[in-house]
Amino acid sequence: MSRIVGIDLGTTNSLVAYVDQGIPKVIPDADGRVLLPSVVAWTADGVLVGETARRQLARNAARTVYSVKRLMGKGYEDVKDELRHLPFEVVPSAEVVKIKIGDREVTPPEVSAHVLRALKQRAEAFFGEAVERAVITVPAYFNDSQRQATKDAGRIAGLDVLRIVNEPTAASLAYGLQKLAQGIIAVYDLGGGTFDISILRVKDGIFEVLATNGNTHLGGDDFDRALVESLLADISRHHGVDLSRDAEALQELRMGGEAAKCRLSFDERTTLTIPFERFTYSREITRAEIEALAAPLVEATLGPCRLALKDAGLASEQVGEVVLVGGSTRMPLVRRRVRELFGKTPRSQLNPDEVVAMGAAVQAQILAGGITDMLLLDVTPLSLGIETLGGIVSVLIPRNTTIPTMAKEYFTTSVDGQTAVDMHVVQGERELAKDNRSLARFDLAGIEPMPAGMPKIEVTFLIDANGILQVQAKELRTGKAASIEVKPTYGLTEAQVERMVEDSFAYAEADVNARLLIETQTEADTVINHVERALRQAGALASAEERTRIDGALAALREVRAGTNRDSIRECTVALNQATAPLADRMMEAAIKQAVTSKRADQLLEKT
Amino acid sequence: MSDYFGVFGLPRKLQVDGDALQRRFYELSRAHHPDFHHGADAARQAEALESSALVNRAYRALREPLARVEYLIALEEGRETREGDTAKPKAPMDLLEEMLEVQEALQEAKTSGLDEAARARLAKERERLRARQAAEEAALIALFPEWDRAVEAGGDRKPLLEKFKKGLATRAYLRTVIDDLSDALGEDQDTHVSHRRH
Numbered sequence: 001m002s003r004i005v006g007i008d009l010g011t012t013n014s015l016v017a018y019v020d021q022g023i024p025k026v027i028p029d030a031d032g033r034v035l036l037p038s039v040v041a042w043t044a045d046g047v048l049v050g051e052t053a054r055r056q057l058a059r060n061a062a063r064t065v066y067s068v069k070r071l072m073g074k075g076y077e078d079v080k081d082e083l084r085h086l087p088f089e090v091v092p093s094a095e096v097v098k099i100k101i102g103d104r105e106v107t108p109p110e111v112s113a114h115v116l117r118a119l120k121q122r123a124e125a126f127f128g129e130a131v132e133r134a135v136i137t138v139p140a141y142f143n144d145s146q147r148q149a150t151k152d153a154g155r156i157a158g159l160d161v162l163r164i165v166n167e168p169t170a171a172s173l174a175y176g177l178q179k180l181a182q183g184i185i186a187v188y189d190l191g192g193g194t195f196d197i198s199i200l201r202v203k204d205g206i207f208e209v210l211a212t213n214g215n216t217h218l219g220g221d222d223f224d225r226a227l228v229e230s231l232l233a234d235i236s237r238h239h240g241v242d243l244s245r246d247a248e249a250l251q252e253l254r255m256g257g258e259a260a261k262c263r264l265s266f267d268e269r270t271t272l273t274i275p276f277e278r279f280t281y282s283r284e285i286t287r288a289e290i291e292a293l294a295a296p297l298v299e300a301t302l303g304p305c306r307l308a309l310k311d312a313g314l315a316s317e318q319v320g321e322v323v324l325v326g327g328s329t330r331m332p333l334v335r336r337r338v339r340e341l342f343g344k345t346p347r348s349q350l351n352p353d354e355v356v357a358m359g360a361a362v363q364a365q366i367l368a369g370g371i372t373d374m375l376l377l378d379v380t381p382l383s384l385g386i387e388t389l390g391g392i393v394s395v396l397i398p399r400n401t402t403i404p405t406m407a408k409e410y411f412t413t414s415v416d417g418q419t420a421v422d423m424h425v426v427q428g429e430r431e432l433a434k435d436n437r438s439l440a441r442f443d444l445a446g447i448e449p450m451p452a453g454m455p456k457i458e459v460t461f462l463i464d465a466n467g468i469l470q471v472q473a474k475e476l477r478t479g480k481a482a483s484i485e486v487k488p489t490y491g492l493t494e495a496q497v498e499r500m501v502e503d504s505f506a507y508a509e510a511d512v513n514a515r516l517l518i519e520t521q522t523e524a525d526t527v528i529n530h531v532e533r534a535l536r537q538a539g540a541l542a543s544a545e546e547r548t549r550i551d552g553a554l555a556a557l558r559e560v561r562a563g564t565n566r567d568s569i570r571e572c573t574v575a576l577n578q579a580t581a582p583l584a585d586r587m588m589e590a591a592i593k594q595a596v597t598s599k600r601a602d603q604l605l606e607k608t
Numbered sequence: 609m610s611d612y613f614g615v616f617g618l619p620r621k622l623q624v625d626g627d628a629l630q631r632r633f634y635e636l637s638r639a640h641h642p643d644f645h646h647g648a649d650a651a652r653q654a655e656a657l658e659s660s661a662l663v664n665r666a667y668r669a670l671r672e673p674l675a676r677v678e679y680l681i682a683l684e685e686g687r688e689t690r691e692g693d694t695a696k697p698k699a700p701m702d703l704l705e706e707m708l709e710v711q712e713a714l715q716e717a718k719t720s721g722l723d724e725a726a727r728a729r730l731a732k733e734r735e736r737l738r739a740r741q742a743a744e745e746a747a748l749i750a751l752f753p754e755w756d757r758a759v760e761a762g763g764d765r766k767p768l769l770e771k772f773k774k775g776l777a778t779r780a781y782l783r784t785v786i787d788d789l790s791d792a793l794g795e796d797q798d799t800h801v802s803h804r805r806h
Contacts, residue, residue, distance in 0.1 A: 162646065206634045367646045375641055377664075402664040404642065404657050464657060465642050 004133040004162060004368050005123050006170075006360025009112060009150065011069040011193030011219060012327065014038050015357035016119040016134075019365040024174055024358035027126045035353060036122070039066045040114045042101045045518045049118040052519040055526045058251040061087035063101050067221055070193045071097045071108040072153075073146030075490045085225055087247045096490050109153040109492060110500055116157035117504075133160045135364040137356050139194040140166035141214030141381045143427050144439050144469050145490045151468070152492055156500045162367050164466040167191070168198035169209055169378050170359030171325040174350055176202050176374065177362050181347075183320035184210075186308075188338050188346065189356075190301060191326035193219040197305045199312040199319065205373045211311035211400045212381050213304035218297060220258070220328040226293040227257040231272075235281055249276060264290050265330040273591045275537060282591035291333045298337050305341055311400050322346040327353050377402050380463050387424040387433035396461050399429065406462040417449040421457060425469070438489040444473050444482045457482055513566075520569045524561045527573050528554065531580050538587045546583065553579040611683055612666035620683065621759055622676060622752040633667045673749050674779070677772050684769055703778060707785055710737075717792050727793060734789040741782040748775040 006017045006024070013035040017026045026034040033051065041053035041064040048056070057064045065088050071079055076093050083090050089100040098105040116136075123131045136159075138150050147164050154161035168187035175181040182202050189196040196214035200207055231253050232244050243249040256274045263270040264287045273282040309316055322338060324346045329335065338346045350358065365371045379400045385393040386409065396407040411421050421444045428436030447455050456476040463469055473482040487493075492500070531554055535542075542550065557572040613620050616632050638644065640663055645656040669679040710733055717726050751771060758765045 163643075204634060206637065208634075366643055369644075369647060372644070375638055375643060377637060377641075401668060404661040405664050406658070406661040462657070462661060465660075 002130060002132050003127065004135060004364035005119075005131055006357055006362070006364045007116065007119055007134050007136045008167070008170075008357035008360055009069065009115065009136055009138070009153070010038055010356075011067050011191055011221065012038060013192070013353065014115050014119060015354060016123050017354070017357040017361035018123070019361045019370065022177075024177065024361040026354050026357055027123055029122050030125070036115065036118060037066075038069065038112075038115050039064060040068070040111050041065070042104075043518070043522060045521065046515070047114055048519060048522055049114050052522050054255075056522050057255070058248045059526070059529060061247040061251050062089065064088065065099060065101075065106075065111050067193055068099075068108045068111040070217065070221070071099075072112065073143065073149035073490055074108070078490075087251060096492060107492065107500075109149050109497075110156060110504075112150070112153035113156035113500070113504060116153055116159060120157060120159060132158065133162055133364075135163045135165055135360045135367065136161055137165050137167045137170045137360045139189075139191075139214060139216050140168050140196040140198050140212040140378075141194070141216050142166075142467070143216075143382055143437050144384075144467070145437070145488065146216065147466060147468050148488070148491050151466070152497050152500075155497060156504050158501075158504065163363060164468065165360060165363045165376070166196070166198065166209075166212070166378055166467070167194075167356045167359075168196045168212070168325060169200065169207065169376055170357075170363060171323060171350075171355045172198070172200050172202065172207055172359065173362040173374065173376060174355045174359035175323055176205075176207060177371075178350075180349060181321045181323060184314065184318055185321040185323060186305070186319045186342060187323045187325055188301075188305070188329065189214075189325035190328040190334060191219050192328070193217070193221050195219060195301050195304065197301070197308045199308050199314065206375050206377060208377045208402070209379045209400075210314070211308045212379055213308040213311070214381070215300065215304060218300055219326075220261075222297050223261060223290075223294045223328070223331075224254055224258050226297070227261060227290065228253050230293060231257060231281075234283065239279055239281070241279075243276075252276070260285055261290055262327075262330070265332060271592050273588055275533065275587065275591070277533065277537070280537065280587065280591040287332070291331075294331065294333055298331075298334055301334075302337065302341055316342050319344070324348040325352050325355055378465070378467070379403060380405070380467055382427040382437070383429055384425065384427055384439075384461065384463065384469065385433075385436070387426060391433050393426060393428075393431060393433050393436060397463060401463075403463050403467055404465050406460055409459050409461065411444065411457040411459060412453050413447065413450070413455050414452055416452050418452065418455075419447045419449055420445040421447065423459070425461075425471070439469065440489055440491075441487045442471055442473075442484050443487075444484055446480070446483045447475055448478050448480070450477070517564060517566050520566045520573075521561060524557055524569050524573045527576055528557060528561070531576060534580065534583065534587060538583070538590070541586050541590070542583050546579075550576075550579045550583070612669045612679060613683075615662060615666035616670065618670075619759060620680060621756040622673070622680065623756050624670060624673075624676065626671065629667070629671060633663065633671075636663045673752070674745060674776070677748060678776060681769060681772055681776070684765070703781060707781070710785055710789070714788055714792055722792070730789055730793055734786055734793070737782055737786050737789070741779060741786065744775055744779045744782065748772065748779075751775075 003018065008015045015026050015034055015036065017024055028034050036050045037054040039050065039053040039057060041048040041056060041060055043060065053064060057066065074097050075095060076090065076097055079090065079097055091098045091100050091105060096107055098107055099111065120131055134154060136150055136154055138147055150164060151161045168189045171187050171189065172181065172185060185200050185202055187198045194214065194216045195218040196212065198212040199210045201210055228250065236242055252274050256272055260270050260272040264285065269284055269286045271282060271284050273280065319342055322342045322344060329348065329352050335346060362371065363376065366374060380397060380403050381399060383395050383399045384397040385395040388394045396409060397405055413421060423442050424433060425439045425442065426433050426436040427439055430436050444457055447457065458474045458476055460472045461469060471484055473484055475482055553576040557576045560568040560572050616629065618624065640656055640660040642653060642656045642660055645653055670676050713730065717730060751768065755765065755768050758768060
């Protein structure tokens with residue numbers, strides 16, 4: 001049997017891991033990087049995934065998709081409010097979200113499939129053998145549609161998804177395997193786009209989730225958006241320029257801001273410098289400023305924490321350990337607030353970016369039979385119900401029920417000779433069906449014609465260990481299985497997934513070398529683009545001799561870029577980078593000096 | 609299919625050792641969970657899924673004393689049960705009359721708004737009802753040994769069953785009123801779960 005890998009399909013970054021002699025390890029790419037940016041770009045040369053796609057994002061914003069996890073299993077109506085933050089185009093449609101790239105439309109599972117395929121290829125290169133089976137993690141608070149969409153993405157990428165596992169619980173497995181956590185533990189997981197809190201009892205190798213809560217639309221992305229808004233206002237004040245409609249500038253600001261945010265987790269202050277076409281924006285940002293922007297978002301994570309505690313029937317002081325997961329938990333503000341809520345210092349011995357993938361690898365190893373003393377008992381995060389008369393929800397499976405679980409419900413007909421009954425399945429905690437998440441409409445057909453009220457149709461709702469619903473129906477009088485037609489509200493139909501799987505063979509068979517060449521060429525384009533802009537903006541800062549050197553390196557790279565020799569493109573890219581390094585440094589210094597001077601002016605003004 | 613008590617090899621008694629139940633739950637989970645049958649054929653996997661789902665539901669039905677009584681009543685009466693579903697007998701008359709006053713106060717608060725004094729009054733009322741609910745629950749649990757003795761002796765359990773039903777109905781009713789009070793006081797908005805059954 002081929003090996004099973006664990007994959008953390010993240011909003012910002014994705015990773016793949018495996019268990020090596022009892023120890024979970026993340027798998028690096030050829031350059032030693034473990035984080036694969038969850039960014040996919042469509043270029044004239046082909047599809048790019050990861051760091052190369054991320055680096056060309058600003059230049060190719062309309063054809064580059066990032067943070068697609070936030071769109072998984074969603075409908076257009078769900079996401080239309082946040083579209084103004086996204087540089088790519090989402091097409092209005094009644095059902096699943098569709099992203100428009102040039103003249104084609106792609107769905108979020110197809111975009112995620114590109115990320116998964118890149119990880120699959122990375123693992124295959126690492127092991128030197130085919131990898132076809134995986135455990136993939138999702139936020140614990142993901143609903144049925146979002147889980148199904150993730151499973152579909154795996155299938156499109158050519159992976160047999162053996163298990164969908166919740167991110168915080170995966171993290172607890174990684175901690176538990178190394179005996180770092182026992183007793184009652186709370187896992188606080190704040191990632192790029194989602195927030196989860198899970199309360200577990202870890203005892204005798206059993207990882208029993210007591211309650212989970214969260215928000216699938218709250219994470220580092222939201223901090224970045226708040227920061228971009230504030231930077232836009234600042235730019236408009238100091239430079240008199242409105243960049244809010246400039247897609248490229250917005251992406252530069254977002255990425256520059258994100259990097260500054262990350263630095264501020266370690267430094268009290270940092271300088272943000274972004275060279276735009278017409279001017280260079282530079283300013284100092286302090287930790288206090290970023291914390292003021294992030295505070296409402298961090299506050300929003302505390303409500304779900306209290307709810308989870310309440311559902312688990314525990315007071316915060318009964319929690320023995322608090323574990324931090326996700327890149328956003330590096331923010332000192334997050335650590336502070338979590339400590340205050342639980343009354344103890346949270347732990348993060350395992351790298352918060354890597355721990356989920358490591359846990360997925362542990363779960364993979366359990367499924368492979370390699371670990372037999374650990375077992376995860378997870379819960380379903382949302383109540384499952386059906387719509388009854390008057391649009392009221394009748395709950396069949398309450399939230400925080402241990403999975404797998406099942407419930408039976410009985411239906412009958414209301415008209416003589418009726419041969420079909422339909423039902424509407426929803427997920428959520430509200431009283432009215434319309435306020436909950438619509439999962440699917442089921443048509444029970446093939447009922448023998450009988451007087452009204454005579455048929456007794458038993459419908460079994462089963463939530464499997466992935467947290468995904470399966471429905472079966474049987475007419476008890478005749479004992480015949482009723483046929484069920486499922487119409488997922490925000491999902492892909494079986495036929496659609498099949499077609500995507502077929503389409504994807506083209507990518508799967510694409511030569512790996514061809515892909516590497518495209519990546520190298522794209523990287524060269526990115527560097528050429530930066531240098532050209534720098535020369536336009538600050539060419540005067542370069543000496544004549546330096547200018548000659550840069551022009552030479554630039555011409556050399558342009559020449560090899562047109563060819564297909566990957567090594568020479570690489571060498572010339574490095575050479576051009578080196579030739580421009582001193583100039584780049586001087587530009588940076590000049591920008592900082594300018595920022596400091598203008599800051600002084602500001603302070604003077606404030607004093608008068 | 610055996611009943612949930614049977615899943616754990618227990619008689620239909622109400623006094624259950626929580627730690628022993630949890631240990632048995634973990635053992636059964638290890639035996640049946642689909643994770644440990646991943647390599648097996650499809651039929652065995654489907655079986656694991658079903659039996660593991662049964663174990664999970666059984667544990668949930670039995671681990672809390674009051675959920676246990678609710679399940680027992682459904683079982684003794686041979687009803688199909690769904691979690692959270694209780695028999696819906698009428699709330700006791702005396703309770704209804706008493707609650708009428710609270711409901712009136714609530715209505716008044718809704719129409720004319722809540723001033724400080726009214727808030728304090730309602731909050732105090734809620735405290736009183738919470739204490740009463742706790743007392744109802746304790747009284748129900750205090751009947752457990754009697755039930756268990758009746759099971760052992762094979763005596764008539766009907767009267768006890770009626771007591772349980774009445775106690776549960778009172779409790780459910782109190783819970784509704786307490787929730788209404790919390791709503792009126794504007795508390796617990798986000799912690800409020802809207803699957804109340806009246």
